[in-house]
Amino acid sequence: EPEVTQTPSHQVTQMGQEVILRCVPISNHLYFYWYRQILGQKVEFLVSFYNNEISEKSEIFDDQFSVERPDGSNFTLKIRSTKLEDSAMYFCASQFDGTDTQYFGPGTRLTVL
Amino acid sequence: QKEVEQNSGPLSVPEGAIASLNCTYSDRGSQSFFWYRQYSGKSPELIMFIYSNGDKEDGRFTAQLNKASQYVSLLIRDSQPSDSATYLCAVKWRSGKSTFGDGTTLTVKP
Numbered sequence: 001e002p003e004v005t006q007t008p009s010h011q012v013t014q015m016g017q018e019v020i021l022r023c024v025p026i027s028n029h030l031y032f033y034w035y036r037q038i039l040g041q042k043v044e045f046l047v048s049f050y051n052n053e054i055s056e057k058s059e060i061f062d063d064q065f066s067v068e069r070p071d072g073s074n075f076t077l078k079i080r081s082t083k084l085e086d087s088a089m090y091f092c093a094s095q096f097d098g099t100d101t102q103y104f105g106p107g108t109r110l111t112v113l
Numbered sequence: 114q115k116e117v118e119q120n121s122g123p124l125s126v127p128e129g130a131i132a133s134l135n136c137t138y139s140d141r142g143s144q145s146f147f148w149y150r151q152y153s154g155k156s157p158e159l160i161m162f163i164y165s166n167g168d169k170e171d172g173r174f175t176a177q178l179n180k181a182s183q184y185v186s187l188l189i190r191d192s193q194p195s196d197s198a199t200y201l202c203a204v205k206w207r208s209g210k211s212t213f214g215d216g217t218t219l220t221v222k223p
Binding site: 031033035041042043044045048050055056058089091100101102103104105106107 | 144145147151155156157158159162164201203205208209210211212213214215216
């Protein structure tokens with residue numbers, strides 16, 4: 001069964017460094033999402049992406065964040081200058097056109113020191 | 114007011130019992146409603162979604178939606194220890210954004 005994959009599974013970085021989290025959505029899915037979950041807290045929407053542009057973003061998704069679909073398969077989340085409070089699990093999700101069902105990847109645990 | 118609110122847990126039920134999980138939402142262009150299960154350290158796993166008022170059944174799970182009262186619930190029949198997890202209610206708005214509740218932790222005791 002097709003699934004969303006994410007790399008790396010765990011990323012450790014120093015505060016102020018740039019990180020890129022990678023996702024490979026399910027092929028033929030057209031909608032892509034990033035969520036984060038700080039340890040012990042709820043899942044929070046960051047951004048949705050469709051047709052090569054951002055369709056919706058939350059207040060969390062400020063200028064430090066960007067998303068890109070550099071090729072036909074990858075979907076990336078870049079954090080330009082990481083802060084301690086960016087430490088969280090980051091989940092990618094994808095969705096087929098015409099449905100509302102999102103399929104989540106396994107997540108990347110980001111630790112900012 | 115929170116956009117999506119779940120009944121505070123934790124919830125503990127004996128094996129074989131019915132577990133009832135509730136969620137209320139603020140009506141700001143809500144579109145569809147989802148229940149996810151999340152095990153510790155893992156990603157959310159979709160259990161059910163519901164769009165229309167009424168009940169929707171899938172095996173041991175029944176989702177109930179009442180748009181007039183702005184609540185959605187999940188019933189788990191014949192609860193098993195393997196059902197022990199955190200259950201997340203999520204609302205997808207017409208804008209495309211999704212909002213999750215804080216989650217309710219369910220423990221099913223053998």
